[in-house]
Amino acid sequence: MLPIRDANPAGRFPIVTIGLIVVNVLFFLYELAFALDAVVYQMGLIPYQVTHSLSGPVVADLFTSMFLHGGWLHLLGNMLYLWIFGDNVEDIMGPVRFLIFYLAAGVAAALAQVAIGPNSEIPLVGASGAISGVLGAYLVRFPHSRVLTLITLGYWIRLREVRAIWVLGFWFVYQFLLGVLSLGAQAGGGVAYFAHIGGFVAGVALVWVFAPGRPGARY
Numbered sequence: 001m002l003p004i005r006d007a008n009p010a011g012r013f014p015i016v017t018i019g020l021i022v023v024n025v026l027f028f029l030y031e032l033a034f035a036l037d038a039v040v041y042q043m044g045l046i047p048y049q050v051t052h053s054l055s056g057p058v059v060a061d062l063f064t065s066m067f068l069h070g071g072w073l074h075l076l077g078n079m080l081y082l083w084i085f086g087d088n089v090e091d092i093m094g095p096v097r098f099l100i101f102y103l104a105a106g107v108a109a110a111l112a113q114v115a116i117g118p119n120s121e122i123p124l125v126g127a128s129g130a131i132s133g134v135l136g137a138y139l140v141r142f143p144h145s146r147v148l149t150l151i152t153l154g155y156w157i158r159l160r161e162v163r164a165i166w167v168l169g170f171w172f173v174y175q176f177l178l179g180v181l182s183l184g185a186q187a188g189g190g191v192a193y194f195a196h197i198g199g200f201v202a203g204v205a206l207v208w209v210f211a212p213g214r215p216g217a218r219y
Contacts, residue, residue, distance in 0.1 A: 001149045001150070001151050001162070001167055001170055001171070002149065002150040002152075003080075003081070003084050003085075003147045003148070003149050003150075003167055004084075004147075004148045004149065004150060004159070005084055005147070005148050006084055006085065006088070006142075006145055006146065006147045006148070006164070007145065007146040007147070007148070007161065008088050008142055008145040008146070010087040010088050010090070010091040011091050012090075012091055014086060014087035014090050014091070015090075015095055016086075016090050016095045016098050016099050016102075017082060017083070017086035017087050017090050017098075020082060020086070020099075020102065020127075021079050021082060021083065023067055024067050024069070024075065024078070024079060024127055025075070025079070027067040027068055027069075028068070028069050028072075028075050031068060031069070036070075039068065040068055040070070040123050040125055041123055043061060043064040043065065043068055044061065044064075044065045044068055044123025044124060044125040045058075045061045045062055045065035045110050045114075045123060045124040045125075046058075046061070046120070046121055046122070046123050046124075047113065047114040047117050047118055047119070047120040047121075047122075047124065048118070048119055048120060048121045049061075050062075050111075050114050050118075051114065051118040051119070062106075062107050062110055062111075063103065063106070063107070065110065065123070065124055065125050065126075066103075066106040066109075066110070066125075066126065066127050066129060066130050067127065068125035068126065069125060069126055069127070070125060070126070074126060078126060078127045078128050078131055079127075081128075081131050081134075081135065082127065082131050082134065084147070085131075085134050085135055085138045086098075086131075086134050088138060088141075088142060088145075089101075089134050089137045089138055089141070089207075089211075092141055092211040092213070093210045093211045097210045097211070098210070100210070101133065101137070101203075101206055101207075101210045102130050102133065102134065103130065104133075104202065104206060105129065105130050105132070105133020105134070105136075105199050105202045105203050105206060106127070106129050106130030106133070106199065108129075108133070108198055108199060108201075108202035109128075109129020109130060109132060109133065109192075109195040109196065109198045109199030109202065110124055110129055110195060110198075111198065112129075112194050112195055112197065112198020112199070112201075112202075113129070113192045113194045113195040113198065115194075116183070116194045124192055124195065126192070126195075128192075128195065128196055128199070129192070129195040129196060129198065129199035130199060131199070132175075132195070132196045132197075132198075132199030132200040132203065133199040133200065133202050133203030133206065134203060135168050135171065135172075135200055135203060136168075136172075136199070136200040136201065136202065136203025136204040136205075136207065137203040137204070137206070137207035137210075137211070138164060138168065139164060139165060139168040139169070139172075139204065140203075140204055140207045140208075141207060141211065141213070142164055143163065143164055143165040144163050144164065144165065145163070145164045146161040146162070146163065146164075147161065147162055147163070147164050147167045148160075148161055149161070149162045149167055172197070172200055175193050175196045175197055175200070176193075176197055178191070178193050179193030179194050179196070179197055
């Protein structure tokens, strides 16, 4: 299931959400302007360094890594999810709290992946951990919001409006299953599923701190 848009208008201009998208794009253009692999190893988060030689630059990598991406598809996929779900979460938190929430979820996501592969020397990059936190917060606060979703089952392809609880619930279960299946294959690169899981769980927990209230929806 691929979300296209939600039917849940925000009450304020999502300045931080748009700003984060712009910053992610600018970081990726910076990667393309230089050697992408070199930038990834310089500014990405390497789990081995976190667990064996934690220092100021490594702490900085916790934050810079969440603005780097491994390719256009990686970037565009992440920005699509941030665009769809970020404005509503920013709306209920306010710009400053949303930015702090986003960064905190990103750090939690990175540390979750480090915990799974503490000796890995493969850099972690991407906004998906932080955005997973946004998805977790959205699920808690807007479970019944309608999301226009592209559903594919083989040759059967349809656009349907589906409640957020099903779209995001399916996404989390899918990430969890793939994460469990990837436990025996940490030597190579690939998707950091436990960063997604950790970010999502952090978002579910932190939304009660940054935006306490009952679930609701506007559509």
